Amino acid sequence: MEAVAEQVFVALADPSRRSILAALASGGPATATDLANRLPITRQAIAKHLTLLTDAGLVTPEHGERRRVRFRLHSAPMQVAQQFLAAMARDWDSRLDALKDHLER
Amino acid sequence: MEAVAEQVFVALADPSRRSILAALASGGPATATDLANRLPITRQAIAKHLTLLTDAGLVTPEHGERRRVRFRLHSAPMQVAQQFLAAMARDWDSRLDALKDHLER
DNA sequence: GCTTGACGCAACCCGAGAGTTGCAATATGT
DNA sequence: ACATATTGCAACTCTCGGGTTGCGTCAAGC
Numbered sequence: 001m002e003a004v005a006e007q008v009f010v011a012l013a014d015p016s017r018r019s020i021l022a023a024l025a026s027g028g029p030a031t032a033t034d035l036a037n038r039l040p041i042t043r044q045a046i047a048k049h050l051t052l053l054t055d056a057g058l059v060t061p062e063h064g065e066r067r068r069v070r071f072r073l074h075s076a077p078m079q080v081a082q083q084f085l086a087a088m089a090r091d092w093d094s095r096l097d098a099l100k101d102h103l104e105r
Numbered sequence: 106m107e108a109v110a111e112q113v114f115v116a117l118a119d120p121s122r123r124s125i126l127a128a129l130a131s132g133g134p135a136t137a138t139d140l141a142n143r144l145p146i147t148r149q150a151i152a153k154h155l156t157l158l159t160d161a162g163l164v165t166p167e168h169g170e171r172r173r174v175r176f177r178l179h180s181a182p183m184q185v186a187q188q189f190l191a192a193m194a195r196d197w198d199s200r201l202d203a204l205k206d207h208l209e210r
Numbered sequence: 211g212c213t214t215g216a217c218g219c220a221a222c223c224c225g226a227g228a229g230t231t232g233c234a235a236t237a238t239g240t
Numbered sequence: 241a242c243a244t245a246t247t248g249c250a251a252c253t254c255t256c257g258g259g260t261t262g263c264g265t266c267a268a269g270c
Binding site: 006009010012013015018021025073075078079081082085086088089091092093 | 110117120123180191193194198
């Protein structure tokens, strides 16, 4: 679970990757060349990002006709990362509360 | 809000920074030299990470006695990032639902 | 059969960031 | 007064990742 969350953080830390995800979210599943037409970077750079996003589980490749590969969004890893963030914040706040209780005692 | 979330993602993408946050979470507020004793990296490297974490709002410096500066965790930006993730996942899923509805019609 | 468009792979460039070493300043203890 | 400890700043190295260029390959259309 922590490994998935880390991959999601790494993926979302890059602005180009966020642009790719935003393009997929607004325009639906698309290929690397489609994204290259919409974004100011090369198809190969987008392909690299897509492999990283695929490893993170944020995107799944779908082999279609005419050797085209369309990529579709997958939100499950983001929910895992969200749970991870929630647990982390809860942990921190519980420590703060414990310290506060200790000082008040 | 998106800027805060991005800073949190960048901060959590680095394993050293996660180690620092984990050390602060388990051991309470500490100085850079304290963290340097617990972690396998130099104090200066930790200091750089702490400035980045301070810019992200995840940590706040507290000037104490004897020129010591202790850093305390702050969970608010993580909750903002969590909200951001939730909104993003909700956006993706709503698009999937809209597409499904369109296909079923 | 030949062109056209799309994908994959490999090599290369380059800037950013993670880490270290070194030093100056400052404050505390004896 | 002097030694010790801690912080901040600056310069340097070096690896890694984002990006490009180039080429080979494979499927479809004419």
